[in-house]
Amino acid sequence: MSERKVLRAQSSLMSQIEAISEAVQLGEPHLDPETVDFAATVISRAQTRRQLSADHVVIGLFGATGSGKSSLFNEMAGAQLARTGVIRPTTTKTIAAIWNPDGSGELLDWLEVDERHVVDSMLGTGKASRGTGTSGGLILLDLPDMDSTALGHHEIVDRLSGQVDVMVWVLDPQKYADASIHRGYLDGLASLEGNLLVVLNQIDLVAPSDRAEIQNSLTGLLAQDGFRGLEILPVSSKTGEGIDALRARIAKLAENKALSIRRLKADVDQVVHRLVAELGVEQVNAPGKLDQAELEQGIAAAHGVNVIADAAAKSYLLRASSHTGWPLTSWLVRFKNDPLKRMNLGRNHERPELALTSKPPLSAAQSAGIRHSVNTYLSRASDGLPAGWTDNLRASAADRLGTMDQEIDLAIASTDLAVEKKSWWWPLTRVLQWVSIVVALGGALWLGALAVAGYLQFAVPEPPKVEGFPVPTLMLLLGLLLGIVLGIAGSFVNRMVAKMKRKRVHRNLERSVAGVVRQNIVDPVAAHLDQFNSYADLINQAAKKAD
Structure with missing residues (x-):
């Protein structure tokens, strides 16, 4: 072998050694210990022999x-x-x-x-x-x-x-x-x-x-x-x-003099072929956005975001009724239970991140639903991944599942549900309600006074009329009609707003849960797959130089 070929073989061998050393360092936790020991022995031997007499x-x-x-x-x-x-x-x-x-x-x-x-x-x-x-x-x-x-x-x-x-x-x-x-x-x-x-x-x-x-x-x-x-x-x-x-x-x-290099390269090639055989695939892809959304929504649903969103809508309706209902009876609404407060939500804590919800603990079915969502996501993420990498990925996710529930509970407790804010039309509606009551009461009193005066045979002037209708009668009828219309319109508007509030609360809760899910599942899975792809790239680089 010419000196030029020897130098080329040395360069190729060095590139292989560097790639395998870096690859084994990346993949050691996920590889068969025998493979790691074999690779370490061969690489150490090759590096030492290269430094000795050529x-x-x-x-x-x-x-x-x-x-x-x-x-x-x-x-x-x-x-x-x-x-x-x-x-x-x-x-x-x-x-x-x-x-x-x-x-x-x-x-x-x-x-x-x-x-x-x-x-x-x-x-x-x-x-x-x-x-x-x-x-x-x-x-x-x-x-x-x-x-x-x-x-x-x-x-x-x-x-x-x-x-x-x-x-x-x-x-x-x-x-x-x-x-x-x-x-x-x-x-x-x-x-x-x-x-x-x-x-x-x-x-x-x-x-x-x-x-x-x-x-x-x-x-x-x-x-x-x-x-x-x-x-x-x-x-x-x-x-x-x-x-x-x-x-x-x-x-x-x-x-x-190239025999030592050829021997070392043959040994290193053995390591490469063994690692390639265990590699399985050259690259894996992370689950798509739809898979991630399915995971986040599944876990959010298991943690009751639908129930909380419904409670937020009902809580808004109760507060809206107390502010826009008929003033003489709307105060009774305050005695009804607020479902949101029963779960220790929507109280605007000074430090909401320290507040825990009072919602019931996860049921067996809900826990199973979370595990199913996570396992489905992991199955898609580990498609084609070697067994060692897959097992460690699942084990790591299982460890994080134990603490994720509490983190999600804290995330839900710290989510701004925006149910304590008053709608701008509530004061206006309340004023109009009182106006309707005053007008109707004024008309009723006027008519009552006319009836009493007539009964006592007092001579009283006839009340003014509008289009043939006595003004006190119109006051009574219009006051009652205005109160009824305000009640119906207020109820309709409040329900429409409650639906929008529910959607907003649901979206905010899902966003909060998604942040925890990404931190505990999505991001670690992506990092794991990126590490495998880096490992696979190094193995493939070494394989291209193998005989």
């Missing part, structure tokens, strides 16, 4: 007891550095053979390799190296046996399988099909095919006529593990068969 390629020899990996390690190093044998475990700790050690210290510290041997020969040829030679900056590791009975050895193998740049799996003709190798390791490494090499060691133990069959069998097993064209090198550390080819292959790998 001049060294780390190649690890993996294999089971008796596979001969330590013998191959010694062959490559050109010295007896690792103990060989068939006793389990043979290799008890990781051993490093280092070509060109400058700058390798921190890298080996990160790999937690304490036993280090600097190799002067040209990758096992016994010749002294000059400069970087064909081996470049190579670190060759001999790992503990993957089937060791010691738990610590398994932990070392598992850790280093994620840290080395290239894995060389050393298999032998007897155990190449071992399930612990394929199901335990190889079937999860298909994405690292470019950073993996399979060596079939001890090929000298297989008759030449059987070698093709064994290699075909191993190829088939590797295909089941997901490898499409993985290279298999048959070698024998005992006879030297294939050793030169293995040396040449490792030397070529050591010269490829």
Whole structure:
């Protein structure tokens, strides 16, 4: 890979790491903990490896007891550095053979390799190296046996399988099909095919006529593990068969400084593919205005805004009747119960936000109606949302429902119902009512005086007439008629105004309830969905750079 391509791969990898890091930070509360741990491990490992020596390629020899990996390690190093044998475990700790050690210290510290041997020969040829030679900056590791009975050895193998740049799996003709190798390791490494090499060691133990069959069998097993064209090198550390080819292959790998980047990118791509698989959708949309209005109106109705609006209209009619009704009987209206005041509303408290209503507590049906409205809204909001994000959205809404009822009660109590204000025509109507009473009473008294005077045989002049009708009679009739007309007209106008008041009160109450609903449900849901969309955008950005 050219230097330009290496720089491009580094830039792509860095962009992926930044996007995934930010995405996991956003989505951590909503993701599967295993996914978060996996992503955190890979990102941390990638960030650390990028800061360490880019001049060294780390190649690890993996294999089971008796596979001969330590013998191959010694062959490559050109010295007896690792103990060989068939006793389990043979290799008890990781051993490093280092070509060109400058700058390798921190890298080996990160790999937690304490036993280090600097190799002067040209990758096992016994010749002294000059400069970087064909081996470049190579670190060759001999790992503990993957089937060791010691738990610590398994932990070392598992850790280093994620840290080395290239894995060389050393298999032998007897155990190449071992399930612990394929199901335990190889079937999860298909994405690292470019950073993996399979060596079939001890090929000298297989008759030449059987070698093709064994290699075909191993190829088939590797295909089941997901490898499409993985290279298999048959070698024998005992006879030297294939050793030169293995040396040449490792030397070529050591010269490829892009291997560490390719390995890190393959690991990061695994994280990306896993996050994309759990993503489900690329973006979700918040419920529309109609959905929001349905939610707000449903909760408002459950909290009795219709009942309160009716009470406000009735309260207005009672007060209007006491001000515009017949003055001689309208005072009786004051003894009627005001439904609004029974609910501790419409009293114009100095601090209405501290006043609670006295309306009955929510019934089971009303509570169920609120939950239904909220669940319907959440279902529309979470359409397509991954399970973790949906569960947390519903749990958060359920927590807020517990306090929302009291907040709505306070909002209703602090709503201006405008029922205490007097209508401008009330005083005028009252004056006209009294005028009608005075006129009718004056006419009645006049007629009464005329009747008494006539009964007592007093000579009294006839009352003046208008169009043939006596004035006192007209006064009585017009006064009574004016009172009746004022009563009917006032009742009609008051009912019309009461209807308008009801609509206004209903609208104000819904607006107050809607403010609480938006604060507790709508806005948190919108913020949750915006957070998911930001998370999804970051995942999709990383996915575009994945192979």
